[in-house]
Amino acid sequence: MSRYDRYVLSQYLLLFGFFALILVSVMWVNRAVVLFDRLIADGQSAMVFLEFSALVLPNLVRMILPMAAFAAAVFVTNRLIRESELTVMQATGSSPARLARPTLAFGLIAAAMMSVLTHLLLPASKGQLAARETEIARNATARLLTEGHFLHPGHGVTFYVRKIDPDGTLNDVFLSDRRDPAREVVYTGSRAYLVRDDGRANLIIVDGMAQRLDTRHRTLSTTVFSDFSYDITPLVTKQEGEKRSPNMVSTAELIRNPHTVATETGTTIGKVTEVLHQRFARALISLVAPLVGFSTLLLGVYSRFGLWRQVLLAFGVLVGLELLRGALAEPIRDHPDLWPLTYLPGVSGLILSGLFLRFAGRPIRWPLARQVPA
Known part of the structure; x- marks a missing residue:
């Protein structure tokens, strides 16, 4: 050259x-x-x-x-x-x-x-x-366990937790589900736990209340519960094929x-x-x-x-x-x-x-x- x-x-x-x-x-x-x-x-x-x-x-x-x-x-x-x-x-x-x-x-x-x-x-x-x-x-903990922040793990879903204890207990939980346009549901609880079972992820809310708003009839209903299981598998798993x-x-x-x-x-x-x-x-x-x-x-x-x-x-x-x-x-x-x-x-x-x-x-x-x- x-x-x-x-x-x-x-x-x-x-x-x-x-x-x-x-x-x-x-x-x-x-x-x-x-x-x-x-x-x-x-x-x-x-x-x-x-x-x-x-x-x-x-x-x-x-x-x-x-x-x-x-x-x-x-x-x-x-x-x-x-x-x-x-x-x-x-x-x-x-x-x-x-x-x-x-x-x-x-x-x-x-x-x-x-x-x-x-x-x-x-x-x-x-x-x-x-x-x-x-x-x-697939990692529900990484997506949901962030204290002090309003997170949006899925379309129409908002999640908030005030504090997380060292043992994994979630304190003062707020979960809003607006995926169904005809019905909006808000879950609140003093404590919650994340549980996995056979590939499914569930959020167990303790001592809480569910508020359901029927947008069609404009009615609001509330339910007080001691414990409630909410399936969050669709929010933490990939929708597309692998x-x-x-x-x-x-x-x-x-x-x-x-x-x-x-x-x-x-x-x-x-x-x-x-x-x-x-x-x-x-x-x-x-x-x-x-x-x-x-x-x-x-x-x-x-x-x-x-x-x-x-x-x-x-x-x-x-x-x-x-x-x-x-x-x-x-x-x-x-x-x-x-x-x-x-x-x-x-x-x-x-x-x-x-x-x-x-x-x-x-x-x-x-x-x-x-x-x-x-």
């Missing part, structure tokens, strides 16, 4: 790290707000919040990695053109294909990062995240036993096929993104108005490839034999990049572009 290649590659990696950090931070903050509201409101600790935040990072990085690689390639190439560094290299006889060599190396590095994410980190993080969500959803998703399965297992995975996850063989080949296709897109950005900016002639036309063209090509990938997803799910179409966006991007590099020696004269005489 020549000194020029090392110089350009170092610039790519530096800007790639910068753009990746900015994009991941923005997306992580948006996701963290939702996680914080859901976990902390359910009585979870800050460590659980940090754990969940770390587990969603691989998926966030997977989404922004091609965009960060594309942005780095466009930014560095634009600067090299403005500062005439590429012009000097072309004057020495370097062809556009030769100048694209560090971009190709950068694309291969981005593709390797994407491969590690999609084949190793992403399935492991999704599996661990699902396991932790199930564990927390089957694995194909995204949680390792690539090796998807290749060896696709039909077994489809049966176990309750999905179709087409979905399994799409998930498998998308993991390889994403790495190809990560390679294509910087090549598209670099080759497109080499088109055209110098203009005092900058390279905004080429930048828009490069962005349009990348959006078109993503739209093509989305359009092909449904046919592949319905007809697994069409799996080669998964790689069509990546191959199309490589072909376009090659054509752009081929025509880079013959600049396109953009309409309305003001030419500067030599």
